[in-house]
Structures are given as structure tokens and as C-alpha cells.
Amino acid sequence: GSGxxxxxxxxxxxxxxxxxxxxxxxxxxxRFYTNSADxxxxxxxxxxxxxxxxxxxxxxxxxxxxxxxxxxxxxVMEYYADxxxxxxxxxxASPSTPRRLIPQAALSPPVKAGSPNPPxxxxxxxxxxxxxxxxxxxxASHDVYLGTDEEAVKNADTxxxxxxxxxxxxxxxxxPAKLAWYTTYYWRIDEVNNVTLGSPWTGNVWSFxxxxxxxxxxxxxxxxxxxxIWWAWKDGLGYTAHPTKPPYAGNGTGSMVGDEx
Numbered sequence: 165g166s167g168x169x170x171x172x173x174x175x176x177x178x179x180x181x182x183x184x185x186x187x188x189x190x191x192x193x194x195r196f197y198t199n200s201a202d203x204x205x206x207x208x209x210x211x212x213x214x215x216x217x218x219x220x221x222x223x224x225x226x227x228x229x230x231x232x233x234x235x236x237x238x239x240v241m242e243y244y245a246d247x248x249x250x251x252x253x254x255x256x257a258s259p260s261t262p263r264r265l266i267p268q269a270a271l272s273p274p275v276k277a278g279s280p281n282p283p284x285x286x287x288x289x290x291x292x293x294x295x296x297x298x299x300x301x302x303x304a305s306h307d308v309y310l311g312t313d314e315e316a317v318k319n320a321d322t323x324x325x326x327x328x329x330x331x332x333x334x335x336x337x338x339x340p341a342k343l344a345w346y347t348t349y350y351w352r353i354d355e356v357n358n359v360t361l362g363s364p365w366t367g368n369v370w371s372f373x374x375x376x377x378x379x380x381x382x383x384x385x386x387x388x389x390x391x392x393i394w395w396a397w398k399d400g401l402g403y404t405a406h407p408t409k410p411p412y413a414g415n416g417t418g419s420m421v422g423d424e425x
Contacts, residue, residue, distance in 0.1 A: 179244040180252070183301075185274050186239055188231035190260045197226040197263070199253040200243060206254070207240040210279025210298065219246040231258075235368045238278035238298070239266075275300040275362070277336075277353035280370045288375040290382060295338045295351060300365055303355035306331045307364065308338045310351045317350040318369050330356070346376040397421045 188194065198204045198214050201222040206214035213227035231237060243252045257263035279298040282289045299306070311317045311326040320326040331338060343349060348371055355365040386393040394401075395409055399421040402414030 176245060176247040176250075179242070182239075182241045182243075183274050184239050185236045185276065186256075186266065187236045188233055190258055191231070191233045192258050192260060193228050194231050194256050194258040194261070195226050195228045197224060197253075197255045197257075198241070199224045199251060199255075201249060201251040202246045203244045204252065205242040207238075209237045209284070210281075211283070217244075221248075222251045236276055238274045238276070273301050275302050275355060275365045277303070277306065277355055277367045280351075280353075282372040284368075284370040284372075286372040288377075289372045290379045291343045291345065291374050293340070293343070293372070293374075295340070297336050297353050299333060299336050300355040302357050302360050302363070302365075304333050304357040304359075306333070306336065307354040307356055308351070309354070310338075310340060310349060312344075312347060312349055314350045314369060314371070317352050320352070343374050346374055348373045394421045 196206060196208060196213055198206055198216070199222055200216070200220075202219040203217040204214060204225070205212070205217055206225075206227075208229050211229060213229060214225045216223065216225050239254075241252075241254055245252075253265060255263055255265045277297045277300055281296040282293060295308075295310075297306075307322060307330055308328040309317050309320045309324070309326045310328050311320070313326075316324070317326050328338060328340070350369050350371050352369050353367040355363070355367065357363045381396075383393065385391065386396075392403075392406075394403055395406075398412060398415055400414045400416060400418040401420050402412045403409070405411040
């Protein structure tokens with residue numbers, strides 16, 4: 165509408181980020197819809213479904229994602245209003261769920277761990293992966309569970325063999341020892357804060373399957389600034405000194421290793 169969300173903000177030229185959690189009632193494909201004037205972006209479980217970040221009249225966007233019954237998924241919706249009437253609506257539907265708006269009451273603060281990496285159900289994961297996640301809003305630490313039996317991981321506690329220890333807030337990653345070849349693993353992250361009511365917040369059970377191949381060198385692990393590819397694969401150009409690397413004059417071959425396309 166044409167009103168203002170708050171007198172301090174004003175009716176035009178503002179932005180909002182909503183975060184929350186929704187629980188899927190059925191294991192099936194859900195479609196999320198945004199209706200916005202002006203720009204909107206939407207993520208569900210860390211997967212970007214909508215990116216329509218421009219000034220416009222009320223416009224509908226939609227995309228699908230597979231959800232599992234009983235699992236709780238983190239939703240992040242960003243919105244900005246330029247001038248004129250402001251519209252920001254979010255709805256969802258599935259084969260067993262008629263399309264409906266997601267009301268404020270259906271959302272809750274994202275207290276559970278979310279956005280797993282590898283993504284839930286990922287195939288062909290290397291046998292020495294780094295498991296990452298986003299922290300819940302109230303987490304002070306994270307309890308990590310990992311194993312090959314889904315029910316055992318789901319029901320595990322800190323006395324179970326599936327418990328792999330605690331990670332401090334700010335260290336949202338776990339590096340297991342070398343995993344088995346072509347095997348499905350299940351993992352769970354419980355968010356812990358002993359001074360907050362409701363702790364621990366039991367996480368969803370996620371899965372991934374290791375590949376049936378060996379990774380000699382995963383080129384996706386290289387980056388700019390911290391782990392540059394030419395530090396390992398030395399070429400004819402060389403490089404200047406870096407904080408952790410001395411200069412290298414090149415190997416004289418004229419070859420070039422880089423990340424440009």
C-alpha cells in the first residue's frame with residue numbers, strides 16, 4: 165500500500181529482510197511465489213529461488229524446491245520499495261497444499277542450523293569433505309552428528325557414537341576423517357545455548373553421498389587471495405610475494421595458469 169511501515173522509515177525508499185522457518189507437511193515439490201513492487205529476493209534452505217531486484221509495479225515470480233515432510237526450512241526474503249505503492253507477499257503451494265499466503269504467524273525465528281553444504285541429498289561428494297552450515301539465531305555452539313544410519317543420526321545424543329563433538333559459534337564447519345567410497349552419510353547440527361530457553365535446538369537430518377571416484381585435485385577449492393591456484397600449479401609467469409608465500413619468478417616455460425575465462 166501507500167502507508168509507511170514505521171514513521172521513522174517513511175513510505176518510500178526503504179528495504180526489509182525477513183527471516184524465519186517453515187515446516188513442510190508433505191514430502192513433495194513445493195512452489196514458492198513472491199508478489200512485489202519493487203525488488204525482491206528469496207532463499208529457501210539456502211537455495212536462491214527468486215532474484216528480481218528492480219523497480220517495478222506488482223510482479224509475481226515463482227520457483228520450485230523439493231521439501232521433506234517434518235523438516236524445517238529457513239526462509240530469507242529481501243525486499244526494497246522505491247516510490248509509489250509498496251507490495252511484498254510470499255505464498256506457497258504443493259500438490260497436497262492449496263496455494264496460500266505464508267502469514268507472519270507461520271514463521272518463526274531461524275533457531276536451527278540451516279543452509280547445509282554439501283546441500284541436502286548431494287551426490288558425488290569427495291571423500292574428505294568440509295561440512296558447513298549457517299548458525300541459528302541463538303546458537304552459542306554447535307553439536308555435530310554424522311553417520312551412515314539415518315535413524316541412528318536422527319535419534320543420537322552426545323553419548324552416541326554418531327556424536328562428533330562441539331564447535332564454537334563462528335566455526336560453522338566440520339572436517340571428518342576420510343570417508344568411505346560411494347556411501348551415503350547423514351549428518352545433523354544441534355544448536356546449543358545453555359542460557360536460552362529451548363536449547364538445544366535439534367537440527368534436521370541432512371544427507372550426502374560420496375563419489376565413486378578419486379579426486380586428485382579439486383580445482384574448486386582454489387580461490388583468490390587465500391589459496392591461489394598458481395601457488396600449487398606453478399607456471400611461466402610466476403607471482404610476487406604474498407603474506408604467506410615468497411615470490412616465484414616462473415618456470416621459464418611460458419605457460420600460464422589462471423582463473424580467467
